[in-house]
Amino acid sequence: MDDLSALIPQPDQMQAALAELAECNALTAGWGLSLSPVQMRMLAECRRSALRDTGRVEFGGGVLKQLVRAFCASPYLDQENYADTLAQLQALFYHFKQESHDRIPDDELIAAMAQCFDGRAQGALDALAGLTPEELCVPDREARWEPAP
């Protein structure tokens, strides 16, 4: 009864994630971005893997909708790379949550990720991934970006 893994309602969580993603297409239509049903399922599965990989448990549908809201206006996002970029951003989000020991609220972390992605990382996910949570949250104007050797 008190086994955590037995409690997690996996089908319900999947449905919740898919429902949230379905709402996202309405948000992103203006930027020419949309997700197909296959891509939505892929993202929901990636969410499960990312949570597993970072040893986290999530309640509700996840943060994909918030990520979409924060990144849909990015000049570095287009229809071709949209789904894959979202998947990687989602994984990075959980990575940063774990690395920061949950000290950064979701909203702030996503905002910081979006600012860095569009700013000093110039759309490069590798550059974003190379930052520590502390570096991520330094305001862009103070950041001194140096490309990796």
Place this chain on the structure above:
Amino acid sequence: MSGGLPERAFSPEEAAALRQKLWPLLARQAGLYTGCGSSSLPEDTARELLCSLCYTLKVWFQAGGAASQPLADADLEAGLRQGQAILEQKCRQARRLWMAVRHSAPDLKNRALADTLDSIGAFFQRYDLRFFAHCIPCDIDYPLCRAVPEALPGVDYILAYLDRLGMEHALLRPFAPSRVRRLLAAGCPDPVGLLVNLCEPVLANAVGLTLLGEDPRELEITPQRRTRLCEYFEPLPPHRARAALRDGAARLCAGLGLPTPAADYFMDTAQALHPRIEAALPNRLNGVFLSLAP
């Protein structure tokens, strides 16, 4: 996992119904814990929140919560609130018990005992019955005659520990502190600094003297008395030796005016001396029944 829901077997339907209700309750707890700032938690933290939840619901169940309704209809949110109210009550009870135990402590110095009592005092500030009700945020180093089961969670552990410590203090009080100090010094190089139980050597000698028909308050087991105890125990088969120890403890406690729960505790403790007595008989019971240090 300690603090789990009651051990009574749930039917598959009951288990499914409970499982379905636990997840949203856990989600709500997680939201309260993070201040709604995070949609996810580390698994370890979620597991701790779940443990706390289950322990609190168990407290509610044990107090008769949900007794009159099918489990599938049980309002677990209400149960959680009521369980937390019961835990608050237990905390107040534990605090009163702690103060009583502190004031009843015998005039014997022991660093571990003093530190443990101080640490339990800090427990009442640190204990988080909302999210970590199963935890025991303090250091309890002083060993009792009979340890509290480690599986006992949260404030229940503290209550059980203090209850037993109070009984041990009650046993020690009738004995002259100077005699007790000499007895402890006989059995241990540093009874103040070492992690030793103060009560057990006193109980052993007092039971031994009771079995010999002597005044237990003397606490002194001379070599002659030790010889008599050897003659007493040597012919006894194990079950009769254990019964004799229990009987000696019962008579001791009756003579000291200790109530039944304490008598039961010390009867169990005295009985547990038997393996040491059996092992020490070839050595004339040295190390079990002690002569007072000068």
